[in-house]
Amino acid sequence: xxxxxxxxxxxxxxxxxxxxxxxxxxxxxxxxxxxxxxxxxxxxxxxxxxxxxxxxxxxxxxxxxxxxxxxxxxxxxxxxxxxxxxxxxxxxxxxxxxxxxxxxxxxxxxxxxxxxxxxxxxxxxxxxxxxxxxxxxxxxxxxxxxxxxxxxxxxxxxxxxxxxxxxxxxxxxxxxxxxxxxxxxxxxxxxxxxxxxxxxxxxxxxxxxxxxxxxxxxxxxxxxxxxxxxxxxxxxxxxxxxxxxxxxxxxxxxxxxxxxxxxxxxxxxxxxxxxxxxxxxxxxxxxxxxxxxxxxxxxxxxxxxxxxxxxxxxxxxxxxxxxxxxxxxxxxxxxxxxxxxxxxxxxxxxxxxxxxxxxxxxxxxxxxxxxxxxxxxxxxxxxxxxxxxxxxxxxxxxxxxxxx
Numbered sequence: 001x002x003x004x005x006x007x008x009x010x011x012x013x014x015x016x017x018x019x020x021x022x023x024x025x026x027x028x029x030x031x032x033x034x035x036x037x038x039x040x041x042x043x044x045x046x047x048x049x050x051x052x053x054x055x056x057x058x059x060x061x062x063x064x065x066x067x068x069x070x071x072x073x074x075x076x077x078x079x080x081x082x083x084x085x086x087x088x089x090x091x092x093x094x095x096x097x098x099x100x101x102x103x104x105x106x107x108x109x110x111x112x113x114x115x116x117x118x119x120x121x122x123x124x125x126x127x128x129x130x131x132x133x134x135x136x137x138x139x140x141x142x143x144x145x146x147x148x149x150x151x152x153x154x155x156x157x158x159x160x161x162x163x164x165x166x167x168x169x170x171x172x173x174x175x176x177x178x179x180x181x182x183x184x185x186x187x188x189x190x191x192x193x194x195x196x197x198x199x200x201x202x203x204x205x206x207x208x209x210x211x212x213x214x215x216x217x218x219x220x221x222x223x224x225x226x227x228x229x230x231x232x233x234x235x236x237x238x239x240x241x242x243x244x245x246x247x248x249x250x251x252x253x254x255x256x257x258x259x260x261x262x263x264x265x266x267x268x269x270x271x272x273x274x275x276x277x278x279x280x281x282x283x284x285x286x287x288x289x290x291x292x293x294x295x296x297x298x299x300x301x302x303x304x305x306x307x308x309x310x311x312x313x314x315x316x317x318x319x320x321x322x323x324x325x326x327x328x329x330x331x332x333x334x335x336x337x338x339x340x341x342x343x344x345x346x347x348x349x350x351x352x353x354x355x356x357x358x359x360x361x362x363x364x365x366x367x368x369x370x371x372x373x374x375x376x377x378x379x380x381x382x383x384x385x386x387x388x389x390x391x392x393x394x395x396x397x398x399x400x401x402x403x404x
Contacts, residue, residue, distance in 0.1 A: 034120045034133065035346065039335040046345045048331040050147050055273060055299025056251040057143065057331070059240070061151035095380035099152040100373035101145075102363035104163040104175050104185055106154040107202065107217075108351055109144035110235075113137045113342075114189055114198070115167050115349065122195035122225045127263040128323050131306050134223070134231055134258050135267050135326070135334065136341040139302075142236060142330040143344070146250055155369050157183060158387055159394060163363040165351035173351060180391055198223040202235065211246070214239045214253070233258040239273065251299055252330060265323065267306045273299035301329045304336070 052058040117137035121130045145154070157177040165173045170192035177185050182203050189198040200221030207214050215238050222232040234257045242248035251273040258267040306324040311317070326336035334342040353364060363369070368387060371380035 034116050034136070034341060035343075037340050039333075039338045039340045045333045045340075046343060047329070048143060048147070048344050050143075051298070051300065051331040052247070052249050053298070054249075055297075055301070056241075056249040057146050057300075059151055059242075059248040059250055061248070093153075093156070094377075095368065095372050095384050096377045097152055098372055098380075098384070099149045099154050100369045101148065101154050102161065102163070102366060102369060103154045103157040103183075103204075104161055104177060105363045106145040106149070107175065107185055107187060108163055108165060108173060109148070110141050111173065111187070111189060111198075112144060112348060112351060113140040114173075114191070115169050115171050117342075118189070118191055118196055118198070118223065119169070119171075121223075121231075122191060122227075125227070127229070127260055127265055128306055130225075130229065130231065131258055131260055131265060131267040132324065132326070132336045132341060134233060135256075135269060135304055135336075138233055138236075138256060138258065139269070139328070139330050139334050140342045140346070140348075142252060151248075155366065155372070155384075156388075157185060158366070159391055160361055161363055161366070162359050162361045163353075164358060165353045167349050167352065180394075194226055196223055196225045208243075211243050212239065212241050213243055229260070229262045231258060231260050231262075236271075252302075263308075265306060265308050267304060269302050269304045271299075272297060272301045272303075298329065298331075300331045301327065303327045304334075306336075 048057070050057050114137060117133045117140070121133035121137070124130050124133070159177055159180040161177045163173070163175040172190045173187065174190075175185060175187040177183070184201060184203045186201045187199070189196075191197065198221055200219060202217035202219040205215055205218050217235045220232045220234060222230065224230050234255075236252045236256050237254040239251045239253045240248065241251070252271050253273050254271065256269040258269075260266070304326040305322055306326075308321045308323060309318045310321065312319055324336050326334065328334040328342075332344055333340050353362065358365065366387075368380050368383040371377075371383060
C-alpha cells in the first residue's frame with residue numbers, strides 16, 4: 001500500500017534534496033555579501049536561459065498540463081449541467097499537472113534572497129541604500145518559482161501545513177497555512193544576530209481572460225530592523241499570455257512598492273510590460289512598424305525610483321524629490337545610480353530543512369508531494385484526494401456552532 005512505501009520514497013526524496021544542495025555548492029560558493037560592481041551601459045549582462053527574447057519566461061509544457069487542465073474544466077462543466085454542482089466542486093486537480101513543491105514552499109522561494117540583501121539592509125545607516133537592498137531582495141527572487149514549476153502549479157496548501165528552514169548564517173524561516181477558504185499563508189523570517197525580523201501574510205487572487213491569466217498574492221511583508229527602522233513591500237502582479245493559443249510567456253506587470261515608514265521614503269518599481277494581451281501587442285507592433293520605430297527592450301525590464309514626497313509650505317500640494325534612480329530586468333540584473341546590486345548569475349544559498357527538527361506538518365513531508373516527485377501519479381492522486389477530503393471535513397466541523 002501507499003503507507004508501506006512511504007519511508008522508502010521519503011528517504012530517496014531526502015537524498016535527492018541533499019544532492020541538489022551539493023550541486024549548488026560545487027557550482028560556486030553562495031555569496032554571503034552583496035557583490036556590487038559598476039554598471040556598464042550597453043553591456044550584455046547574463047540573461048536567464050529560460051527568458052523569451054521579447055521578454056518574460058517562456059513556459060514549456062512537456063506533459064500537456066494545459067490540455068489536462070481543460071479536460072478537468074470540461075468534467076466540471078458536465079457535472080454542473082447535470083445539476084451535480086457539489087460533485088463538480090470535488091473534482092481534484094490531477095497530480096500529473098501539479099508540481100511537487102507546495103504553495104508554502106513556493107513562497108519560501110520568494111524570500112530566498114534575504115541573505116545577503118536583508119542582512120546588508122540592516123547594517124547600513126543610509127535609508128536610501130537600505131531601500132536599494134530591499135528592492136534587490138524582492139526582484140532577485142521573482143524568477144525562482146516560475147522556472148522551477150513552469151506549467152505545473154504548486155500543490156495546494158493544506159490547512160495547518162507548515163514550512164520551516166534556515167540558512168548557514170543563522171537566518172530562520174517559519175511558515176503556516178492558517179486558512180483554507182480563503183487560502184491565507186503567514187510567514188516570519190528571523191535574521192542572524194537579531195539584524196531584522198520580517199512578517200508577512202498572503203492570499204492569492206487570480207483572474208482569467210480568453211487567452212490570459214493574471215494574479216498576485218494580496219498582502220504586505222513588513223521588515224523591522226535592529227536599529228528600529230521599518231520597511232514594507234507589496235507583491236508583484238503576474239501575467240501569463242498564450243494560455244490556450246500562441247506562445248505562452250509569463251511576465252510581471254504594474255508596480256511593486258517598497259515603503260520606508262521610518263524615514264518617509266518610497267521605492268516604486270514599474271515594469272515595462274503593461275499586461276496587454278496578444279492582440280494589443282500585435283497592434284502595438286504594427287503601429288511601431290508603420291512609424292518606423294522598434295521596441296527592442298524586453299518586457300521583463302523595469303525602472304525604479306526612490307523618492308520622498310513633501311508638502312509645499314503654505315500650499316495644499318506636495319513635491320517629489322527623487323533620491324535615486326535604477327533599472328534592470330528580473331531575468332538579468334538590478335542597478336541603482338550606476339552600481340549593479342544583483343545579477344541572475346549570482347549564487348544563492350538554498351533554504352535548508354533539517355529533517356530531525358521538522359514538524360509532521362512540514363510541506364516536504366506531504367506524501368502526495370513526495371509521490372508526485374517520484375512520478376507515482378496514480379498513488380499521488382489517491383493521497384491528494386484523501387487530504388482534500390480531510391480538509392472539507394475539517395471545514396464542515398469548523399462551521400458548526402459550538403455550545404459550552
